[in-house]
Amino acid sequence: EVQLVESGGDFVQPGGSLRLSCAASGLTFSNYVMGWVRQAPGKGLEWVSAITGSGDPTTYADSVKGRLIISRDNSKNTLFLQMNSLRAEDTALYYCAKVDSTSGRLGAFDIWGQGTVVTVSS
Amino acid sequence: DIQMTQSPSSLSASVGDRVTISCRASQSINTYLHWYQHKPGKAPRLLIYAASNLQSGVPSRFSGSGSGTDFALTISSLQPEDFATYYCQQSYDLPRTFGQGTKVEIK
Numbered sequence: 001e002v003q004l005v006e007s008g009g010d011f012v013q014p015g016g017s018l019r020l021s022c023a024a025s026g027l028t029f030s031n032y033v034m035g036w037v038r039q040a041p042g043k044g045l046e047w048v049s050a051i052t053g054s055g056d057p058t059t060y061a062d063s064v065k066g067r068l069i070i071s072r073d074n075s076k077n078t079l080f081l082q083m084n085s086l087r088a089e090d091t092a093l094y095y096c097a098k099v100d101s102t103s104g105r106l107g108a109f110d111i112w113g114q115g116t117v118v119t120v121s122s
Numbered sequence: 123d124i125q126m127t128q129s130p131s132s133l134s135a136s137v138g139d140r141v142t143i144s145c146r147a148s149q150s151i152n153t154y155l156h157w158y159q160h161k162p163g164k165a166p167r168l169l170i171y172a173a174s175n176l177q178s179g180v181p182s183r184f185s186g187s188g189s190g191t192d193f194a195l196t197i198s199s200l201q202p203e204d205f206a207t208y209y210c211q212q213s214y215d216l217p218r219t220f221g222q223g224t225k226v227e228i229k
Contacts, residue, residue: 035218044222044223045158045209047211047217047219047220062123100171105172105175106154106171107154108213109156109211110177112166112167
């Protein structure tokens with residue numbers, strides 16, 4: 001069974017940094033595009049970033065470009081999100097998700113973790 | 123960016139009702155459209171991929187239709203476990219974008 005488990009969420013002050021992790025199991029991790037999606041309190045889902053199986057290229061939402069950095073360690077089956085210069089509007093539940101690379105499935109997120117909470121406040 | 127607009131934003135329905143949620147893209151996205159179910163405290167769940175294909179393990183009362191800019195998710199007979207928020211998402215272009223969600227509540 002494929003599983004994704006996020007960790008690293010915390011309470012941090014504006015301007016601070018945090019690194020989220022997503023541990024994957026039950027799959028050949030390096031074969032898959034992975035992404036981060038967040039949900040701010042009372043809001044809907046927002047796509048944040050994605051990374052190919054090899055680690056390059058990476059893509060970002062405009063709202064996080066230059067502040068959040070996605071990376072992965074395929075030897076440890078782990079996805080990361082380095083969060084710098086955090087703002088109150090980054091407060092959210094952060095999910096990691098796997099992209100289904102099967103032909104014809106057109107890039108849907110087929111597996112999601114349970115999420116980790118980031119709170120940015122003074 | 124491609125804007126995804128869902129309607130309605132919320133709806134009240136009874137068990138057994140037929141429910142349809144609409145999703146409109148700001149430009150053509152072919153069939154690069156997926157539907158997710160999200161319950162509080164749970165991970166989002168993929169229901170429909172590529173506009174009309176049922177994800178493995180998802181009950182057949184869920185169905186999707188559409189292509190281009192207009193899409194729909196239909197629940198043929200609403201069950202108690204279906205009360206949740208539903209999102210559409212496009213994967214045609216970057217950045218990927220979600221609709222604002224449709225909350226399905228018990229009448």
